[in-house]
Amino acid sequence: MVSEQVRRTLLGFQINEITEHIVYGVLARKTKGKNAEVLKRISDDELRHYNEWREYTQVDVPCNRLAVLKFLIISKIFGLTFVMKMMEGGEVRAEEVYTEVTNAVPRAKDILQEEIEHEKLLVNMNR
Numbered sequence: 001m002v003s004e005q006v007r008r009t010l011l012g013f014q015i016n017e018i019t020e021h022i023v024y025g026v027l028a029r030k031t032k033g034k035n036a037e038v039l040k041r042i043s044d045d046e047l048r049h050y051n052e053w054r055e056y057t058q059v060d061v062p063c064n065r066l067a068v069l070k071f072l073i074i075s076k077i078f079g080l081t082f083v084m085k086m087m088e089g090g091e092v093r094a095e096e097v098y099t100e101v102t103n104a105v106p107r108a109k110d111i112l113q114e115e116i117e118h119e120k121l122l123v124n125m126n127r
Contacts, residue, residue, distance in 0.1 A: 002056055006104045009097065010053045011061060017050035019063040023071045023087070031080060035125050042118050049111050056105060081125075088122040 002010065021043050028039035054060065075083040098112040 002104050006101055007057055009101055010057050010105070011059070013097075014050050014053045014057060014061045015064055017046045017053065018061065019067050020087070021046035021050060022063050022068050026068075026072060027075060027080065027083070030075075035080070038121050038125055042121060045114055045118065049114070052107060052111065084122050084125055088119055 024039045024043035024046060028036050028043055031039055071083055071086065074086065098108050098115060102108045102112070
């Protein structure tokens with residue numbers, strides 16, 4: 001079991017993971033080729049991360065609907081590259097917070113590595 005402070009942090013992770021799962025999934029369906037494959041892979045990883053955090057928190061949480069809407073509107077107005085740069089920034093912030101919980105949740109190190117990989121995939125998509 002984890003402390004209440006770590007649990008609250010993990011609940012925040014869960015919300016972010018399910019929100020990003022939805023955004024990346026929608027964008028994958030609206031995209032073609034290699035970019036669609038990359039987005040689908042990231043979406044699947046985010047759902048898996050959500051489920052891993054749920055093992056610690058023992059609760060389901062809803063996505064951040066406002067964030068989903070925001071990213072989808074931005075992608076429609078400014079395009080995929082613009083929204084990917086925004087999402088990439090979210091992955092960087094996630095890295096900083098994940099590092100804080102690695103002592104209490106050893107699995108966080110593996111998930112952090114996957115988030116770093118997502119950042120690299122997103123950077124390479126925009127080239």
